[in-house]
Amino acid sequence: MRQQKKRRRFIAPQDVVGIKVNCSGAPQIFSAPEVAGAIAEKLVAVGVPAANIWLYERFESQVRTVPYAEFLPAGAQIWTAETTRGSILGYDPKVYVETSFFGEDDTRSNLARLITDKLTKIINVPNTKEHQASGVTGCLKNIAYGNFSNVARSHQYEVTNTKTFIGTLAATEPVRSRVVLNVMDGLRGVWHQGPFSNEARFRFYPKILMLGTDPVAMDRQLIELIEAKRKAEGAVSIFERARTTLGNNRDPNKNAFIREPGHVEYAGKLGLGVYDLDRIRVKEIEL
Amino acid sequence: MMLLLTAALLPRLFWDAGPETAPQLQQAGVEKIAVAADRVASWKGLMEVDAADPAHAIRLVAPSVDYRANQATASRAPWINANGWRFLRAPAGEFVYDVKGAQAALAAAEAFSWNANALIRTDAAGLGPLGEMLRLLRGVPAEDLAPVADFGFEDDGSTAAGEVMNLFVKGNLLFRIVPRPEPSLKIHVKLGTKDYPLEDAKNPVKIAQMARANLSDDRRSVRIYGSAVVVARLMAVPDRARLHLLNYAGAERRVDGIRIRVAGEYSKATVLPEMKILDFEKVDGGTEFTLPEIRTYAVVDLVK
16 A cells, blocks of 8 residues: 555556657667566556556567567557658657757657657656667666657767757656656666667676666666676776777777767756766665 | 749650550550650551650759668768759750659659659659659649749859759758849858858858858748658749659658648648648748658648
């Protein structure tokens, strides 16, 4: 009963809830269907009808490689914004962030229609991954690049615009206020070549689940996690900006981009959360 | 300003085979052809025919998209092979396409959009797509509309100027060729001036971007969202407009969803081929709407 009360701080029975998974590295790495399924079960337990639970992601081609349906309660929905890659039909034409990075003609990044049309709450379920362009891909990037169209344009060249774009998107309403809980799936992770995981040698197993309401604080923890793993593997820091590190990323000391892990601190300055480690309270539960 | 009868010019199939192929052409939907002068007589009575000489026509590139994903490039935008600038440089010219298969349909739509006098030479596989496109184009109502231009460009006839115009067309930057600055246009672009130095014209992309920046996106008459391979041609008079939309990847793949913004507030839109227009709205002095798909070509008529 007490547990249910706690959960209802975030979700009410009348809510329509999105579970935003991350499948950008599927089928090698993705938000575990067991984790997504457990979240959905708890939603049902607090009174949300299964039909009002929407597991979603941008690309159908990635989601269909993961057996989410097997782990969701009967009646729960699976939705993708792009049933064919590049289609804009799954996005709301009236809600977008407009900017030009490299002279591209399509200057809009539109928010997924599911969010503007249906969802009242979102539970964000990212992975623990390094990202070649943004440094890490955790809560912020999953909720930003995972909900808007036309975002890859920010990292087409070695120097990217991920530092400011991720936070800008994550701070856009109604995304900002609808994400009420983050559950970072760190059962598996990627410490190099992310967000993909084409080479198993760059995969690792932190065996953690991180829960929180502050995406900046959680991504700060993710930075620490990835940095520690890379240090243990003898790889350069994700904060390294020397051009000498640009190159073929089969070598863990090389990368195609100058990484921008500073996007997490930048998001903190937009009011999305706390970046300062001294002000972050972490409560660990060992199972 | 001169008005154009936009449905006046349908591209013609230039056909090398003999009159025994007439049923094949008719079955494909081709009603009119052009042949070499010495063969006109042999086609008389079989179908509408006139004489043409492709050897004296301006050769066009096959309209298409080169993705070149495996090559290092200065831009990640797909490379569109388009001919709009050639039509603008020689508005009275006769043109010829050599295209295969489904490219014939795109060639016909491109020439039609630019009201160009064009011959299309194609193979047997191109007859069906060409005939289907010609059927669609014949159904586009005639209209007296003027091409919309946001800025003027002084074409000095050089290769550099040609490539700059090509980039303007592919980037949906609407312009017309002018001999001198025109006050009615928002900006004036001339290579070799302070704003557009010849040195910069060595990189035509830079010139195109400078013109876009000086014009500003807010003042552009048409914007395309959701595809990097669709080129628009806008014609208008004060109370109505026609927007031609060409999917340069149309021979291989359709565009699933495209958002369009046109300057000016229009109340109604109709589209060929027929489809439901989505999310139509007037916003900030413009009109925006979504087309659920573009296979090769679509034409949207807007009324205020």
